[in-house]
Amino acid sequence: MTEILERRASITGIGQSAVGRRLGRAGLDLTLDACLAAIADAGLTRHDIDGLATYPGAGIGTAGFAGAGLTEVQDALRLDLDWFAGGHEAPGQLGSVVSACLAVACGLATHVLCFRTVCESSAQGGGGRAGIGGGGRGGFKARDALQWTLPFGAASAANWLALTAQAHFHAYGTRREHLGAIAINARRNAARNPAAVYRDPLTMEDYLAARLISTPFGLYDCDVPVDGSTAIIVSRASACATVAKRPIRVEAVGTAIHGRPSWDQWHDVTSMAAVDAAAMMWDRTDLTPADVDVAELYDGFSFLTLAWLEALGFCGRGESGELVGDGRAIALDGNLPLATGGGQLSAGRLHGYGHLHEAVLQLRGEGGDRQVPGGPEVAVVSAGGGPLAGCMLLTRS
Amino acid sequence: MEAWHPFRILPALDDSNRVFWTSGESGALAIVRCRACGFWIHPPSPICPSCLGRDLTPQPVSGRGTLVSFTVNHQPWIPGFDPPYVIALVELDEQPGLRITSNLVGCAIEKVEIGLPVEILFDEYDGVWIPLFQPTADAFEPGAGEGGGAVGAAADASEEGAP
Numbered sequence: 139m140t141e142i143l144e145r146r147a148s149i150t151g152i153g154q155s156a157v158g159r160r161l162g163r164a165g166l167d168l169t170l171d172a173c174l175a176a177i178a179d180a181g182l183t184r185h186d187i188d189g190l191a192t193y194p195g196a197g198i199g200t201a202g203f204a205g206a207g208l209t210e211v212q213d214a215l216r217l218d219l220d221w222f223a224g225g226h227e228a229p230g231q232l233g234s235v236v237s238a239c240l241a242v243a244c245g246l247a248t249h250v251l252c253f254r255t256v257c258e259s260s261a262q263g264g265g266g267r268a269g270i271g272g273g274g275r276g277g278f279k280a281r282d283a284l285q286w287t288l289p290f291g292a293a294s295a296a297n298w299l300a301l302t303a304q305a306h307f308h309a310y311g312t313r314r315e316h317l318g319a320i321a322i323n324a325r326r327n328a329a330r331n332p333a334a335v336y337r338d339p340l341t342m343e344d345y346l347a348a349r350l351i352s353t354p355f356g357l358y359d360c361d362v363p364v365d366g367s368t369a370i371i372v373s374r375a376s377a378c379a380t381v382a383k384r385p386i387r388v389e390a391v392g393t394a395i396h397g398r399p400s401w402d403q404w405h406d407v408t409s410m411a412a413v414d415a416a417a418m419m420w421d422r423t424d425l426t427p428a429d430v431d432v433a434e435l436y437d438g439f440s441f442l443t444l445a446w447l448e449a450l451g452f453c454g455r456g457e458s459g460e461l462v463g464d465g466r467a468i469a470l471d472g473n474l475p476l477a478t479g480g481g482q483l484s485a486g487r488l489h490g491y492g493h494l495h496e497a498v499l500q501l502r503g504e505g506g507d508r509q510v511p512g513g514p515e516v517a518v519v520s521a522g523g524g525p526l527a528g529c530m531l532l533t534r535s
Numbered sequence: 536m537e538a539w540h541p542f543r544i545l546p547a548l549d550d551s552n553r554v555f556w557t558s559g560e561s562g563a564l565a566i567v568r569c570r571a572c573g574f575w576i577h578p579p580s581p582i583c584p585s586c587l588g589r590d591l592t593p594q595p596v597s598g599r600g601t602l603v604s605f606t607v608n609h610q611p612w613i614p615g616f617d618p619p620y621v622i623a624l625v626e627l628d629e630q631p632g633l634r635i636t637s638n639l640v641g642c643a644i645e646k647v648e649i650g651l652p653v654e655i656l657f658d659e660y661d662g663v664w665i666p667l668f669q670p671t672a673d674a675f676e677p678g679a680g681e682g683g684g685a686v687g688a689a690a691d692a693s694e695e696g697a698p
Contacts, residue, residue, distance in 0.1 A: 279547035280546050290543075291541070293544075294612055308604070351610045
């Protein structure tokens with residue numbers, strides 16, 4: 139077998155800014171908090187950082203989505219970079235971290251600072267969650283891929299994924315209670331995470347009684363827009379002797395998409411690009427789903443966690459509802475703990491990087507009140523929905 | 536066409552998409568097709584993804600298809616486009632996987648189910664002919680649509696999601 143190059147990379151530092159609703163702080167400001175925290179966590183200084191990566195980069199998406207751009211972070215910290223990359227055409231949000239792994243593996247950089255910042259809560263102000271297209275006033279016209287959905291009022295990923303979820307319900311008998319188990323598990327774990335945004339208990343009754351967004355999704359199936367930034371330092375494994383904390387090894391990554399890069403033209407209406415990314419990741423390791431001790435699976439919508447469970451082979455196609463069942467199997471003391479910090483559904487929509495941050499905490503044993511018992515050694519992290527998909531398998535070194 | 540005529544965000548027309556968005560004026564939706572191998576291509580592309588042919592031309596489709604998924608949207612994303620409304624994923628009869636996201640109209644929300652046979656109709660906005668779908672006249676008769684018996688599961692799902 140050819141060398142699995144990403145194994146030359148380790149995660150050596152993590153940092154997070156304040157995370158909350160309408161913090162009213164600039165994206166760059168939050169980003170610097172997260173970046174400096176990650177650098178300090180690794181026991182490095184800014185002068186050690188020679189690579190910079192982000193998703194999605196400046197100037198894209200609805201208000202607050204991009205958070206902060208790569209060049210403004212470089213300039214604010216006066217970083218001397220040998221390698222950098224930021225952009226949204228990538229295998230999901232984790233694509234930026236995968237790029238950093240390859241950069242250190244190939245010797246283009248030694249310590250890459252990766253960040254993801256969102257200011258979607260402040261950007262939405264006192265109003266409701268905005269659809270893509272800003273409501274369409276002022277002569278706004280839909281272009282590119284959005285022209286095929288916006289004219290029909292399919293203005294959000296909530297709508298696009300609801301189509302996938304409804305087809306999954308129809309094909310496999312998945313029910314709202316299965317989605318509810320994901321949301322309730324996230325909230326239960328968030329109660330143990332002081333940084334989580336929503337920590338009050340959530341019952342199945344609350345879940346089912348909440349207003350509908352786009353069937354089969356109700357309010358609690360959708361993640362919580364927040365302001366916040368997460369930073370991760372990816373280092374060349376051979377350069378980890380000087381770092382402060384136990385490095386977390388990158389065992390394998392998954393970046394594949396073999397079908398059409400589209401929300402509504404994907405060949406199987408019940409699945410997503412996650413199936414290809416996950417299959418690729420398992421092809422690059424001798425570990426199997428049975429080896430995973432903790433799973434930080436994407437939950438921009440509750441259904442995405444079900445989709446990733448199936449894609450990653452924790453159950454067969456269509457069996458994810460049965461797997462989550464009443465939620466015991468996915469709890470902190472269950473067979474497969476999910477969203478241990480509350481996920482995006484309750485801790486806040488940190489867009490994939492929050493899950494990666496949490497996986498590193500768990501593998502280090504720094505999970506505090508929410509630490510998975512037994513000293514977890516293998517974690518899987520996934521991010522993305524629809525045509526966006528990327529995943530990583532991490533191990534305690 | 537019934538009275539439902541919400542405010543819609545319209546597409547920006549250009550040479551690549553003008554035929555799709557204006558063909559409804561003639562009563563039939565036109566979709567790009569490869570002259571060499573007959574493959575239908577949507578969204579439009581300058582190349583046939585099947586045979587890499589470059590000799591492509593829009594051709595009218597039957598406008599008949601199957602509802603492969605749907606969602607009842609309840610969230611007011613766009614002022615003037617008031618919920619609830621049904622977002623439909625329709626697969627056209629012409630080719631497996633030839634899909635359009637649209638709206639299902641002319642159907643009570645509680646009767647919407649995956650597998651419904653549907654047919655096209657249009658609503659015009661400033662020269663843009665929005666393709667919409669409605670159940671065929673015999674959609675709710677026994678044996679109509681694909682997979683007949685599978686429709687029951689969809690009805691269960693839609694009941695759970697209904698307001």
